[in-house]
Amino acid sequence: MNSRRGLVAVIGCGLIGESWAGLMTAYGHDVLAWDPSHKALDGFVKRVGAARAQAREAQPGLEAGEGAVEVVADVADAVRHADWVQENAPESAPLKMELYDRIEAATAATTVIASSTSSLTWSELSPNLRHKNRFITAHPFNPPHLMPLVEIYAHTPEMGAEAARFYQALGRETVLLTRDAAGHIANRLASALWREAVNIVAEGIADVASVDAALVHGPGLRWSVLGAHMAYHLGGGAGGIEHYLRHLGPSQERRWATLGNPRLTPEVCARLVEGVRAEAKGRSIRELEAQRDAALIRVLAARRGGEDAAG
Template structure:
């Protein structure tokens, strides 16, 4: 691989993207509005690089990472810009103006936004045909999913090809929506997980265990729709919808609409801390990432 990628915003997501890009041979020029140490950033990126699941046939060596003082410096020679600024529309808009003024007209500007839509962000740009949202699932150097939306069909095709070349699994949205796909699914699931605790049906640890050892395990190899296709037996999804669809609707009707009241929040916090059992955030992240890497390795062998 060759070429320069600009990473704007070098917090956890920016560091993770930088590790992925450099692991696949790209040189990364990073910028962050808060003062950061080049050496500390490089250490964090190097740690993440070791976790990147690279195909054995990949011949490229590691790319370089350097930090610069302005976003203009970062984007001046970049063919791709991955923006990870805070989820503040005005802040992103101001940054986009600086990027457009300094970058080559053909440079792609991709936003990692998790809560803002392409339509909201594009109002700040003159060249919307070079702008996409490319939302990763955290941490992006490990998790393969990238959710893509853009108004230009050619750019969508380019983006899919680019991320597939990085070992990612890009999915395209037919129209932009708050939360994209995965965060909407995750929000719907967590809403009911909170409801189960709020209604004293189960505690936090039991809800998490039920998910991890039940549907979560199955969802790691088949999606929600395919799971119900298989749940229909020989008749597949057609049989399921005809014969079990009404029971599904009855379950939907009983799903809760919990409120994050002080009492519910207190119980959630206590339950999570009990489940963590004294482990720090960094320890829990390490356990999660090691397990994810083993799962990815197992999936690749299937």
């Protein structure tokens, strides 16, 4: 391999691992990949190539050079010379911690270990690490090669800043958590929204397809260009968020009071499964993923065009 921007080890070659590898090779990094599952490795390089092509389509103007990707037989071989390790193992703290022992045994003290964990926290994963300051959680949104967000928690501000620079160089939008929290930021927001989406179905207010349509064509569209706080700032008119909180805050509290806390009972799960199948209209997971990715690329192009016009 001819490393141009530093060697990255991708540990765990499922959906997230292949997506990270596609993004990183699109930006010129060489990638060594490892997974204990032969099933995960079957066709991995081809899937990385597809993700890389999408990443380059979503980000025109990248340099012509692409990094190489190679699958290796042992985790130590993947990480030994890596500058950055992106870990994507299943969401099990004991499994990840055992993996970190093997990674640290084979890497230099300066190597960064970044976990893509979506639900576990830095505090849960770091107790046995020898070099805690070089360990971060770096949660992407799926698929990482298209979704710009990376949520970072680091033990020190210096490591947080270094991590932000690394992912920003991959065209990502980074946010830094100031406190370790389960679910980070975006998954906490997404979980809160989905809880009420499930509640609406469970309470018989609307079916699955109507809930999804309301989100996509209403707040979801607005949220693609404005965050929740800024949206309500504009909702306050000329007086902004101060006016909104003073005059419409009570109505917001009344809505909060009616929100549900549903349980995923067998009956509710059956209703959700039936509703999603109806909404999918026979499309396979792969077909739905392809449609999602194509739409994301179009949305990213539109956002980029808007930013260029504003600039």
